Amino acid sequence: MTPNEAETAVLVERLVGSVAGGEDRAVEAALRPKDLDEFIGQEKVREQLDLVLRAARARGATADHVLLSGAPGLGKTTLSMIIAAEMDAPIRITSGPAIQHAGDLAAILSSLQEGEVLFLDEIHRMSRPAEEMLYMAMEDFRVDVIVGKGPGATAIPLELPPFTLVGATTRAGLLPPPLRDRFGFTAHMEFYEPTELERVIHRSANLLDVGIEADGAAEIAGRSRGTPRIANRLLRRVRDYAQVKADGHITREIAEAALAVYEVDARGLDRLDRAVLEALLKLFGGGPVGLSTLAVAVGEERETVTEVAEPFLVREGLLARTPRGRVATPAAWAHLGLVPSGRGGPADGRDGRH
Numbered sequence: 287m288t289p290n291e292a293e294t295a296v297l298v299e300r301l302v303g304s305v306a307g308g309e310d311r312a313v314e315a316a317l318r319p320k321d322l323d324e325f326i327g328q329e330k331v332r333e334q335l336d337l338v339l340r341a342a343r344a345r346g347a348t349a350d351h352v353l354l355s356g357a358p359g360l361g362k363t364t365l366s367m368i369i370a371a372e373m374d375a376p377i378r379i380t381s382g383p384a385i386q387h388a389g390d391l392a393a394i395l396s397s398l399q400e401g402e403v404l405f406l407d408e409i410h411r412m413s414r415p416a417e418e419m420l421y422m423a424m425e426d427f428r429v430d431v432i433v434g435k436g437p438g439a440t441a442i443p444l445e446l447p448p449f450t451l452v453g454a455t456t457r458a459g460l461l462p463p464p465l466r467d468r469f470g471f472t473a474h475m476e477f478y479e480p481t482e483l484e485r486v487i488h489r490s491a492n493l494l495d496v497g498i499e500a501d502g503a504a505e506i507a508g509r510s511r512g513t514p515r516i517a518n519r520l521l522r523r524v525r526d527y528a529q530v531k532a533d534g535h536i537t538r539e540i541a542e543a544a545l546a547v548y549e550v551d552a553r554g555l556d557r558l559d560r561a562v563l564e565a566l567l568k569l570f571g572g573g574p575v576g577l578s579t580l581a582v583a584v585g586e587e588r589e590t591v592t593e594v595a596e597p598f599l600v601r602e603g604l605l606a607r608t609p610r611g612r613v614a615t616p617a618a619w620a621h622l623g624l625v626p627s628g629r630g631g632p633a634d635g636r637d638g639r640h
């Protein structure tokens with residue numbers, strides 16, 4: 287991983303709130319659904335996974351390997367814990383970047399108990415030798431541990447107990463086909479509908495013992511970018527505001543006022559998203575403009591713009607990535623309340639100098 291990639295990973299994590307402080311982290315853990323019935327939304331995935339797990343349980347077998355793909359914060363870690371709980375099995379959690387050498391993986395695999403669930407987050411970022419070791423481990427429950435170096439090196443075969451690998455990735459397309467094909471069940475997690483996020487928020491508010499009105503939950507859900515982790519994080523911030531500025535009860539007005547303080551707008555755009563859009567519209571007349579130029583204009587790394595801001599802006603139909611550069615859509619002009627002007631020059635309908 288290059289320093290830029292590392293920085294971007296941290297930023298993405300920050301955005302969705304997984305790099306949370308002590309209290310937030312503890313609260314996040316407490317809010318995790320514990321079984322498939324508690325898990326909200328993702329109906330198809332739940333139904334299919336339920337079948338896979340029930341059948342394995344009925345056979346007294348270890349469940350097949352599962353690949354979960356989807357954007358950060360949609361519930362992949364939660365689902366892996368649910369798989370372990372439903373199979374009444376222990377779970378070991380690690381991630382691709384933590385496994386730099388095949389030996390690291392061999393150490394983990396050889397210490398697994400029978401039936402254990404191994405959750406491998408960001409599986410696409412594992413090193414190549416570790417990935418190749420994983421092929422054999424997944425298929426034959428065996429690894430070859432190489433002892434020594436050069437011509438004298440020998441491979442010592444090591445039998446493993448049957449285990450369930452749950453791999454998680456933000457991009458299934460990045461996985462080499464031999465790895466992808468070794469998963470017996472692959473599920474793609476979609477972004478959540480606002481009504482599903484409302485249910486997530488009501489459930490979390492209940493667990494946190496916070497009173498919330500239906501339209502307060504709807505307000506938070508509408509700004510949560512289709513992502514339960516963001517919904518929970520915004521709920522926690524709105525709860526702080528309600529506690530300090532009001533009587534602790536969350537209404538629509540409280541949610542609106544709190545989210546204005548945290549600079550999350552009505553559509554869920556945060557400060558960085560708006561900075562990118564504003565630069566694109568005000569400085570470059572809506573584009574097309576090259577990524578590097580846009581990144582310099584907002585004072586961020588290229589990766590921060592592509593990995594953190596753009597996926598959401600593209601999904602919202604506010605920005606398009608074209609071969610000639612980034613282009614704002616009419617919806618972007620409307621969202622920032624600006625009037626499109628001729629291409630190239632300052633284009634702010636109100637104050638073209640910014």
Ligand SMILES: Nc1ncnc2c1ncn2[C@@H]1O[C@H](COP(=O)(O)OP(=O)(O)OP(=O)(O)O)[C@@H](O)[C@H]1O
Binds near residue numbers: 315318327361362
């Ligand atoms: N379907 C759901 N129903 C209720 N809460 C959910 C659901 N999915 C996720 N959450 C909540 O969102 C939070 C984030 O979920 P989780 O950590 O599982 O996401 P993730 O996809 O593994 O993210 P990352 O890939 O960034 O680690 C959890 O604390 C959990 O409480």
